[in-house]
Amino acid sequence: AQTVTQSQPEMSVQEAETVTLSCTYDTSESNYYLFWYKQPPSRQMILVIRQEAYKQQNATENRFSVNFQKAAKSFSLKISDSQLGDTAMYFCAFTVTQGGSEKLVFGKGTKLTVNP
Amino acid sequence: EADIYQTPRYLVIGTGKKITLECSQTMGHDKMYWYQQDPGMELHLIHYSYGVNSTEKGDLSSESTVSRIRTEHFPLTLESARPSHTSQYLCASSEIKGQGVKRAFFGQGTRLTVV
Numbered sequence: 367a368q369t370v371t372q373s374q375p376e377m378s379v380q381e382a383e384t385v386t387l388s389c390t391y392d393t394s395e396s397n398y399y400l401f402w403y404k405q406p407p408s409r410q411m412i413l414v415i416r417q418e419a420y421k422q423q424n425a426t427e428n429r430f431s432v433n434f435q436k437a438a439k440s441f442s443l444k445i446s447d448s449q450l451g452d453t454a455m456y457f458c459a460f461t462v463t464q465g466g467s468e469k470l471v472f473g474k475g476t477k478l479t480v481n482p
Numbered sequence: 483e484a485d486i487y488q489t490p491r492y493l494v495i496g497t498g499k500k501i502t503l504e505c506s507q508t509m510g511h512d513k514m515y516w517y518q519q520d521p522g523m524e525l526h527l528i529h530y531s532y533g534v535n536s537t538e539k540g541d542l543s544s545e546s547t548v549s550r551i552r553t554e555h556f557p558l559t560l561e562s563a564r565p566s567h568t569s570q571y572l573c574a575s576s577e578i579k580g581q582g583v584k585r586a587f588f589g590q591g592t593r594l595t596v597v
Contacts, residue, residue: 401585411572411588455522469540470515470574470586474524 368393368462370473378479379448386433387443387476389458395419399461400434401470402443406454414456417441448480485509488573488589495563495596503558503592505573514556515586517572518542525572531556563596570594 370391379385391400402414417425417434424432429449433442441460445452458473486507495501505514512533517525517540527540531550545567546560556575560567570593576586 403588410590411574413585413587416585457525468513469527469530470576471527472517472525475522477522 368395368460368471370458370460370471372456372458372473372476374476375474376477376479378481379445381448381450381480381482383448384444384446385448385478387445387456387458387478389441389443389473391439391441391458391460391473393439393460393462395462400432400441401459402430402432402441403457403459403472404452404454405457405475406451411457415443445478450480450482452478453480454478486573486575486587486589488571488592490592491590492593493595495594497562497564497596499563501560501563501594503571503573503594505556505558505589506554507556507575507587508554509575509577509587510553511575511577511587512553513576514550515574515576516540516546516548516556516558517574518544519570519572519591521570529558563594565596568594568596 398419400417404414405411415427415430429446431444455475457475459470489504514531516529518528519525526542528544529548531537537548546558570591572591573589574586
């Protein structure tokens with residue numbers, strides 16, 4: 367089965383501090399894409415960062431970076447200098463190919479609260 | 483950022499009514515998806531489409547149906563709404579380019595309440 371596991375249902379961090387959200391996944395594919403999506407309360411889901419599995423270099427987007435460990439099938443998200451606007455649900459996801467079909471599979475999400 | 487729109491944003495409707503949730507995207511994407519999400523919970527894929535006249539059921543069984551007559555439009559229909567259908571429905575689209583979903587764009591969602 368192709369699955370995504372986010373082991374931290376909820377996390378909190380103080381403003382300006384750093385927080386790391388965990389994600390592990392399971393796939394037999396050799397090439398795939400991994401994503402972190404952010405869903406603020408009552409707002410649209412938006413892409414935070416994306417990693418191509420064949421690239422060894424970890425992706426970064428401003429304050430957001432990932433630690434991609436392909437052998438361990440781990441894809442954690444680090445948020446530096448946390449801001450109040452970072453409060454949201456964060457979903458880890460990756461693409462899977464099943465029976466010739468290609469889909470995005472999501473984890474259960476981590477609810478992040480940034481405290482002032 | 484994303485040119486994908488869902489209407490209505492909120493819908494409260496009585497049991498037994500027929501409803502259609504609209505989803506449109508102006509990016510020319512071939513792939514479109516419907517996810518069901520309970521508040522604060524994970525997303526479950528219920529339908530997807532690879533293009534016009536292509537529709538497939540997702541991982542989570544759903545009594546809803548979809549159609550894809552035009553590339554930009556992917557409506558979801560419930561013939562007879564029930565309280566168990568109360569949930570948030572998210573529509574998404576992505577390009578087919580090479581291997582792997584490059585990026586999915588999401589609509590703002592429709593929060594459906596069946597009373």
